[in-house]
Amino acid sequence: MSAQKRVHLNTAGAAVPLPAAVEAFTQFTLLEAELGPYEAEERYAGQLGEDVYAAVGRLLGAPAGTIALFASATDAWCRTVCNLRLSRGSRIWVTPYEYAGNLIALRLLADRLGCRIEVVPTLPDGDLDLDWMRRELDERVALVSVVHIPSGCGIVLPVAEIGAILTGSDAVYVVDACQSVGHLPLDVAQIGCDILTGAGRKFLRGPRGSGFAYVARSLWDRIELPFYDLHVADVDASGAFRLECATAARFETAERSGAAVLGLLAAAEHAHERAHAADSEVFDALTGAVRRAPGVQLLAPGSTHSGIVSFVHADVPAERIRAFLANEGVHVWVGTGSHTPLYHAARGVDRFVRASVHYYNDLGDIDRFGRALATALADH
Numbered sequence: 001m002s003a004q005k006r007v008h009l010n011t012a013g014a015a016v017p018l019p020a021a022v023e024a025f026t027q028f029t030l031l032e033a034e035l036g037p038y039e040a041e042e043r044y045a046g047q048l049g050e051d052v053y054a055a056v057g058r059l060l061g062a063p064a065g066t067i068a069l070f071a072s073a074t075d076a077w078c079r080t081v082c083n084l085r086l087s088r089g090s091r092i093w094v095t096p097y098e099y100a101g102n103l104i105a106l107r108l109l110a111d112r113l114g115c116r117i118e119v120v121p122t123l124p125d126g127d128l129d130l131d132w133m134r135r136e137l138d139e140r141v142a143l144v145s146v147v148h149i150p151s152g153c154g155i156v157l158p159v160a161e162i163g164a165i166l167t168g169s170d171a172v173y174v175v176d177a178c179q180s181v182g183h184l185p186l187d188v189a190q191i192g193c194d195i196l197t198g199a200g201r202k203f204l205r206g207p208r209g210s211g212f213a214y215v216a217r218s219l220w221d222r223i224e225l226p227f228y229d230l231h232v233a234d235v236d237a238s239g240a241f242r243l244e245c246a247t248a249a250r251f252e253t254a255e256r257s258g259a260a261v262l263g264l265l266a267a268a269e270h271a272h273e274r275a276h277a278a279d280s281e282v283f284d285a286l287t288g289a290v291r292r293a294p295g296v297q298l299l300a301p302g303s304t305h306s307g308i309v310s311f312v313h314a315d316v317p318a319e320r321i322r323a324f325l326a327n328e329g330v331h332v333w334v335g336t337g338s339h340t341p342l343y344h345a346a347r348g349v350d351r352f353v354r355a356s357v358h359y360y361n362d363l364g365d366i367d368r369f370g371r372a373l374a375t376a377l378a379d380h
Contacts, residue, residue, distance in 0.1 A: 007330045007365040009286075011203055012151055012179055012308050012356035018205035018270055021263040025207050028259040041258050048261055053247070055268040060196060061187035062214045065247040069212050069261060073178045073199035076213035078105050079251055080195050081145070081174055085222045088114045090142030095120045095128060095157065096342040097150035099176060103341065106145065115142070119342055126301025128157060133165050141171045149179035152340035152354070153299050154308035156184070163192025172219065178202060182271045183307055183358070194219045200260070203307070203358060206267030209260040215248045229254040274359070282357050282366060283307065289370030290355070294377050299352060301343070308356045310335060316377055318351040324376040330369050 008016050031040040041048060053064040060067075070076040082105050086092075092106055092115050110117050121129045144166060148159050159175050166173050174195040177186060182204035188196055196214040200206030215223070231254040232245035243250060283306060290298055290311050299310040313321065318334045325332055335354040337344035344352070355369065 004329055004368070007361070007368055009355040009357060009361065009365070009369060010331050010333045011358040012354060013333050014201045014208060015203060015205040015358060016360065017207060017263075018267050020266040020270060021206050024266040025259040025263040028262050032258070037258070044258065044262065047265055048258055052261055052265040052268070053249075055265050055272065056212050057214075058272050059181065059186065059268050060214050061189055062196075066214055066217060067212055068215060068248040068251045069210070069256065069264070070252065071209050071211060071256065071260075073176070073197050073211040074101055076197040076211045077102060077174075077176065079225070080197070080213050080215055080223055081105065081143075082109055083223050083225050084109070084143065084172060085224050086113050086115060086142045086172075089140070090115045091138075091140045092117045093120055093133075093141060093144040093171075094118075094342070095146055096122060096346070097147050097153070097155065097157065097340060098145060098342060099147055099151065099178075100339045100341055102145060102147070102176060106143075122301070125303060126155065127303055128162075130158070130161060130165065133162065137165065137169060137171075139170060141169065143172045143174065145174045145176070147176040147178075149183070149307060150340055150343070151179055151308070152335050152337075152344055152352070153301060153310045154305040154356075155300070155302035156180075156304040156306050157302075158304075159191045159193070163190075167192055172222070179307065182267070188214050188216075200264040200267055204264070204267045204271055205358075207260045207263035209257055210264040212264070213248070213251070215251060217248075220248070220250070223251065225251065279359070279362075282361055282363060283309075285363055285366040286355060286357055286369070289366055289373065292370070293373045296377070299344070299349065307358075308354060310352050310354045312349060312352045313377060318353045321353050321373070321376050325369070325372050328368070328372040328375075330365075330372050332369075 053067045056067045057064040092110055121132050123129055146157055146159055149156055173193045175193040177196050177198045181198035194216045198212055200210030201208045232250045233241040234244050235241040286309050290309050295313050296311045322332055322334050332353055332355045335352045337349040
């Protein structure tokens with residue numbers, strides 16, 4: 001491989017960290033080593049206790065008091081959604097693009113409460129059947145879970161339209177925004193969701209080990225946590241406690257990485273100030289390069305796409321394609337069909353190549369990807 005820069009087309013897995021996030025993370029870690037972790041935390045009390053909630057809130061169009069921080073998006077999702085109080089026998093809606101981790105949690109929740117999981121059908125092109133949702137919505141629908149952009153393909157689901165359909169119902173509306181926060185503009189009021197979760201490490205370009213949730217105030221009393229941590233409660237000698245937290249931080253646990261939180265703060269501030277998604281020309285070029293590759297099947301259901309392009313080849317394994325591209329300095333990823341089981345696995349897709357672009361990618365990157373991919377597949 002030549003001395004050219006490496007082309008990172010794996011933001012959907014984890015982005016190249018933002019320099020400001022790396023700086024914030026590093027400087028806090030060094031300060032911990034110099035002063036001690038508690039003392040460093042005290043030095044940054046304003047940023048850790050106020051600024052980060054305000055910054056994430058601005059990014060989502062949400063009040064700072066409705067933001068809770070976690071070590072990952074999965075932790076955020078499970079800490080809130082898995083502890084919802086739902087009526088026995090309720091209906092839970094998911095889409096065919098639901099993430100497997102969410103499905104595991106929902107299956108456990110449904111089994112515990114005697115609920116039924118139902119999959120929203122799609123139209124022939126892969127778009128969700130919104131008319132079905134309108135017809136089938138009734139008082140038994142207690143929870144609707146939608147992944148804004150699934151990690152296995154670039155379809156953008158119409159979260160605001162779904163929110164409008166659910167307006168006035170008692171259903172709790174949950175949006176997994178792991179692949180859209182820092183990528184597409186988000187406004188929880190416009191979406192109409194009750195919970196929205198996201199990760200710092202993907203399109204936000206923050207550090208690994210950071211995640212968050214927006215939790216609507218109206219929902220707080222319907223989330224029954226197995227415990228509240230000491231930072232939000234006061235306990236007397238009998239073991240009785242009372243909550244002393246007037247924000248969504250009540251859903252957090254006390255121990256966390258101050259370095260990761262400060263990195264998330266830097267990333268959220270940066271994302272709020274700049275344009276979000278990769279240039280549409282770059283994404284279109286990526287899609288075109290895959291379409292032109294010999295023997296490739298594009299995995300692109302639906303009519304609206306952004307950021308992520310996934311594909312398979314009939315004869316060349318995904319792992320071999322990824323390894324060849326990596327040797328050429330182009331980083332993509334191998335997706336697993338079982339991670340989106342209701343879509344990929346149901347269609348017999350076991351492994352696939354996933355390429356994802358962000359604003360730091362340009363047409364030159366896509367040209368290198370296209371040429372390397374064509375070479376990888378030239379003999380097949």
